[in-house]
Amino acid sequence: MPESAGFTELVEITSEAELRELLGDPMPRAVTKERVSLHERDREWLAASPFCLIATAGADGTCDVSPKGDPAGFTLVLDDTTIAIPERPGNRRADGFLNVLANPHVGLIYLVPGRTETLRINGRARLVREAPFFDQMIVKEHRPQLALIVEIEQIFFHCAKAFLRSSLWKPETWNPDVLPSHARIVKSVQQTEETLEELEQYYGPGYATRLYEPGTRHTR
Numbered sequence: 001m002p003e004s005a006g007f008t009e010l011v012e013i014t015s016e017a018e019l020r021e022l023l024g025d026p027m028p029r030a031v032t033k034e035r036v037s038l039h040e041r042d043r044e045w046l047a048a049s050p051f052c053l054i055a056t057a058g059a060d061g062t063c064d065v066s067p068k069g070d071p072a073g074f075t076l077v078l079d080d081t082t083i084a085i086p087e088r089p090g091n092r093r094a095d096g097f098l099n100v101l102a103n104p105h106v107g108l109i110y111l112v113p114g115r116t117e118t119l120r121i122n123g124r125a126r127l128v129r130e131a132p133f134f135d136q137m138i139v140k141e142h143r144p145q146l147a148l149i150v151e152i153e154q155i156f157f158h159c160a161k162a163f164l165r166s167s168l169w170k171p172e173t174w175n176p177d178v179l180p181s182h183a184r185i186v187k188s189v190q191q192t193e194e195t196l197e198e199l200e201q202y203y204g205p206g207y208a209t210r211l212y213e214p215g216t217r218h219t220r
Helices: 016-023 028-032 040-048 095-102 132-137 161-166 182-189 196-202 205-210
Strands: 051-057 063-069 076-079 082-086 105-111 118-128 147-158
Touching: 040 118, 040 147, 051 095, 063 095, 076 132, 082 132, 095 118, 105 147, 132 147, 182 196, 196 205
Parallel strands: none
Antiparallel strands: 051 063, 051 105, 076 082, 082 147, 105 118, 118 147
16 A cells, blocks of 8 residues: 555555454344345346446456346246356457356346346356257347356345435436546546547447347447
């Protein structure tokens, strides 16, 4: 930690005992909500969710969080302890997938628009390049080339506090134009062959029409 910008005055927590002294013990309901298999309510949530975040870590501990989105119900329930998530055309970095190959532990958070609770799943993942259920994952004629299979080890619903504090789902608080366009952001933070005008065109209205085209190229 650099000894500048006020960092010398930081009081760091270095043990679980210190953390518990500060936060206290979890409420009994927060402990007992953990489960190891899907409940019918979990299945309903997955069927209604069009978006999730997948956290992974490499063998060296470096982490990645990747968003995944598709029509509601895109996560396929294979059985009471196993789910499958299809891959769609993207930027081909495969950061999370590379992590899974080195370290199978994953954490997922499923959102339902307008709902302030989330469904959390932790487990072990593996990649498959072919399976009979791929035919159930076709969207706009796109059949996934691979899927992430997650064997559930822990599942529970997370409370609404973060969403309530952030007012995330309240449109009256939204102000997307406070930031420059994505094309301008890309052009300002990385070297690209494309001009700003070309990037504006690429990320323009036509961008949404190419989401399921094989080999779609994304600038990052």
